[in-house]
Amino acid sequence: MKKVVNPGIPVGAKDYFVKIDVFEGPLDLLLWLIQNNNMDIYDIEISKITSQYLAFINTHEFDIDSPAEFLAMASLLIRIKSSLMLPKETEEHQLALDEKRALTEKLLEWKKIKASREILLSKFRERKNLFRRDEPAAIELEKKSALSVFELADIFGRIIKKGFHKFEEITGPEIYIEDVIKELLERIRSGEELKFSQLAFQNPTKLYVAVLVLAVLELTNKKLVTIKQARPFTDIYIKPVLSAVSGKNITEQPSGGESFYGNG
Amino acid sequence: METAELKKTIEALLFISGKAISKDRIATVTDSRPVAVEDAINELKLEWNSGRHGVFIEEIGGGWQISTRPECADYIIKLYPWKGVLRLSPSAAEVLSIILYKQPVTKAQINEIRGVDSQASVATLLKNSLIKYSGRKKAPGNPRLIRISENFYHIFGIRDISDIPSWKDLAEDSRSAEEPEIDETAAEETAQEDE
Known part of the structure; x- marks a missing residue:
């Protein structure tokens, strides 16, 4: 105050x-x-x-x-x-x-x-004016931090110039849930029953399988497909919900980009 | 040890330590009786504290240390600018007061007394080694206990607890039933545990 x-x-x-x-x-x-x-x-x-x-x-x-x-x-x-x-x-x-x-x-x-x-x-x-050899290292007690953002940026800039210029951007394969959903819908439209293991084999990386799971859940949530599994650890079958798939709205389904991760 | 030699040794010890050493510690190190140490220090004080030297011997937190004279401060700060940076905000002083009189305390107890959250002040005081964690309270969650640390006595120039009013004397019209005393051993302890 x-x-x-x-x-x-x-x-x-x-x-x-x-x-x-x-x-x-x-x-x-x-x-x-x-x-x-x-x-x-x-x-x-x-x-x-x-x-x-x-x-x-x-x-x-x-x-x-x-x-x-x-x-x-x-x-x-x-x-x-x-x-x-x-x-x-x-x-x-x-x-x-x-x-x-x-x-x-x-x-x-x-x-x-x-x-x-x-x-x-x-x-x-x-x-205030008395010191000893082992004076506590002074950190300002009045402000929360003695460094401003700009000073920090300056320091960072100097460190980079000093030779740490080998910063590299880490990139990896990018897989978007929208793409996977689109692909699934296209294949499902032909009325074909999909096996989860088959789909996963196309690109057996952790990222793809994770996105695949999300995509399937998303489609189930939207009542466009049904999923079936006989027993735990057996294959999962993905079947189209025919009334919905025959409708026009399927191709328009993927929307909202990244929000799929949150809402799915 | 002979007095002249003891004086020389104490001088060296105080110089190299850079902070307060307790009488008992000096006595142990020099194999002398505490009385002899006290006498030697008093003689050293007579020689050093006349004002002709830039440093003097002072009693801090139940021990002795070598400090620079206030009139030299400007030049010291010119040589080591960071030594003059320490400032104390009212809220930090408040948190320190609570710890001083109620130690050992938990952070929750400090918040309770102040009626506001004190996390930021506690963090800066810890960073500046004015307070320290020591042990945990035997209570749910085993909260850490906070105490005043040795630096505190130097920063505020407190010789021993008689330099600070007792809890009872703090505000005039105190009819409060409980009167916690300052932890009398705290000053002695801290001077001893630091090498």
Whole structure:
């Protein structure tokens, strides 16, 4: 989340502008709201805080870095708020009180971590100019990566120039499912019954057999052929579905190119 | 070992190590009593830390190390530009704080305390050896446990745990029931395990 100026929450009579550096997460926002309202952290006024919290995330939905976490907190607040409205004797009311206490604990813990963060940051600044021989190799902690895409491209370019210019394109036989389907349809049209093993023998490579399987499944799916196998591991017979094959639409069937792999 | 010789030896050890060595470790290596080591180091400090030298001996993470003087920083960075690159983001400092006070912790515990995912910060801190994995938690999935590492004490100039407020003292109005202490052995441990 970026810098936020006046989060759009009316703060009592004084509607002043507040500048906050960063809300690291839902706890940060919640803590800020509590402090801003001079509320006792041990006795959070849930309904007031909930409405301000919701008002904030509604007005800043596009600035929020991790919406899921902010929304999870919102739903927790709403749950506590609604359960607290039930009569005191109810189990829900008691559970909500427990959840409210747990939230206070979390906020207190978070407050300490924030205090410690400030101490570490200032100690870090003080130490910036002291080195030792075994200085940790510096990797920027602020950015995700010290290298930009362009620098990376530059480095890659230099490596190639340095003599690794023997890059070769790896090519292999290209077999398209559309071609195989077309071939199968042409042969089937004559009413001939095809044997899977025969077809596979034409081009006994893994790729062809794999595409062949896909092609046959595709044709079955489109109800253009039926497949039959007497027992496991025996040959598979592919037969045309006559009513469909005699129709005109067969030749138009192969369509959609690569999508066949996904839909077949 | 005689004091003059011990001083010379410690000087050499601190120089070659390049990072902090604990008192006990020096005592073991030099076959001396820890008290003698402490005395020798105090004398070395008197000679070195007067301001006439570019380096000085300082106490870090429960051990001693040779550091350069701050006024020399500009020239060091001119010689080795990468030494000045380390920066610390607020979220990285937060994750470090959690690990410092709650160690050993799992990534899930860190996320729970912060209320947001901390994967990226943990990864950079690991890369910079400010934290380290040590062991696994006996829990479903055996998640890895994270601890502060030796580099941390140097980067933040922390002599020992008394340099950092206790968990109890961190924020004024803490009525929190549980008060986990900083792992007291951590500083000592890390200084020892590094050669």
